Amino acid sequence: xxxxxRLAIYALMELAANPDRQISASEIGEKxxxxxHHLAKVFISLGRAGLVQSIRGVGGGYSFTGNAKRLTLLxxxxxxxxxxxxxxxxxxxxxxxEEWVMFDISKEINDMALATYGSITIATLLKQVxxxxxxxxxxxxxxxxLT
Amino acid sequence: xxxTPDDMDVAVAVKIGRAGFEYLDxxxxxxxxxxxxxxxxxxxxxxxxxxxxxxxxxxxLVAEAPDSKDGDILGLIVGEVRGxxxxxxxxGWIFAVSVHPDSRQRGIGEALFTAICDEFRQIGIxxxxxxxxxxxxxxxxxxxxxxxxxxxxxxxxxSLED
Numbered sequence: 001x002x003x004x005x006r007l008a009i010y011a012l013m014e015l016a017a018n019p020d021r022q023i024s025a026s027e028i029g030e031k032x033x034x035x036x037h038h039l040a041k042v043f044i045s046l047g048r049a050g051l052v053q054s055i056r057g058v059g060g061g062y063s064f065t066g067n068a069k070r071l072t073l074l075x076x077x078x079x080x081x082x083x084x085x086x087x088x089x090x091x092x093x094x095x096x097x098e099e100w101v102m103f104d105i106s107k108e109i110n111d112m113a114l115a116t117y118g119s120i121t122i123a124t125l126l127k128q129v130x131x132x133x134x135x136x137x138x139x140x141x142x143x144x145x146l147t
Numbered sequence: 148x149x150x151t152p153d154d155m156d157v158a159v160a161v162k163i164g165r166a167g168f169e170y171l172d173x174x175x176x177x178x179x180x181x182x183x184x185x186x187x188x189x190x191x192x193x194x195x196x197x198x199x200x201x202x203x204x205x206x207x208l209v210a211e212a213p214d215s216k217d218g219d220i221l222g223l224i225v226g227e228v229r230g231x232x233x234x235x236x237x238x239g240w241i242f243a244v245s246v247h248p249d250s251r252q253r254g255i256g257e258a259l260f261t262a263i264c265d266e267f268r269q270i271g272i273x274x275x276x277x278x279x280x281x282x283x284x285x286x287x288x289x290x291x292x293x294x295x296x297x298x299x300x301x302x303x304x305x306s307l308e309d
Contacts, residue, residue, distance in 0.1 A: 111281060119287030
């Protein structure tokens with residue numbers, strides 16, 4: 001996964017988890033230790049896709065305008081990269097048996113990755129983050145792990 | 148982006164219980180509405196195996212509206228304990244979950260999943276598994292949303308026609 005895709009997922013998780021707030025790129029950049037300049041470019045793509053809107057001025061920032069229960073990681077990654085690029089033959093008409101075998105293996109791995117990314121929504125990610133936080137909190141204060 | 152059984156726009160209360168043979172026709176009807184293909188013989192066989200034998204470790208659960216009296220069922224889930232296959236310790240397997248299309252996005256799938264996991268826990272099972280087609284985003288997304296992740300096994304197959 002490319003860095004832009006990863007940043008976009010973090011940014012959307014942050015916005016979707018805080019639907020009542022406008023969050024600035026610098027605030028998200030600080031949390032994930034990335035430049036707000038890079039994040040600003042990511043937000044342009046997310047805005048074009050209709051997933052965020054920006055409010056300018058004091059107290060401004062970005063807000064999530066997508067559907068967290070529908071938006072999958074694959075939807076987001078596809079905005080930034082060609083998800084089929086991991087398994088392409090340069091010239092199928094001239095490919096050797098060896099190249100075809102390697103193509104089949106790459107395709108098998110890529111198909112699995114795409115199915116995984118396509119099945120995980122932003123809402124599911126937020127549930128996992130919440131669960132992980134509760135388990136970590138329970139461990140730190142010695143109470144039984146939550147389910 | 149698919150419609151998944153976990154999407155709870157408005158959660159509804161449901162009554163979840165074990166399915167006896169009196170539910171056979173309603174299960175066939177539900178499945179037929181979802182798949183477009185009535186399979187009475189298949190479901191009769193499933194009822195014989197999962198609703199009447201070894202029921203201490205086989206669970207055929209149905210969801211109904213709280214006030215339902217022999218009415219339509221809203222969803223079903225079927226699973227069992229399997230052990231020692233592929234080097235696995237005994238674990239719970241879910242092999243069918245369905246929610247009527249008109250009743251989706253109401254938390255019924257989640258209620259059924261939670262109920263069967265509770266059944267497994269009560270008999271000491273600590274792991275639950277299922278298998279889903281890659282091209283089935285509905286069920287993939289549902290199980291993911293319930294917290295399931297890829298397990299330690301990879302399914303292999305080979306065509307015997309080549």
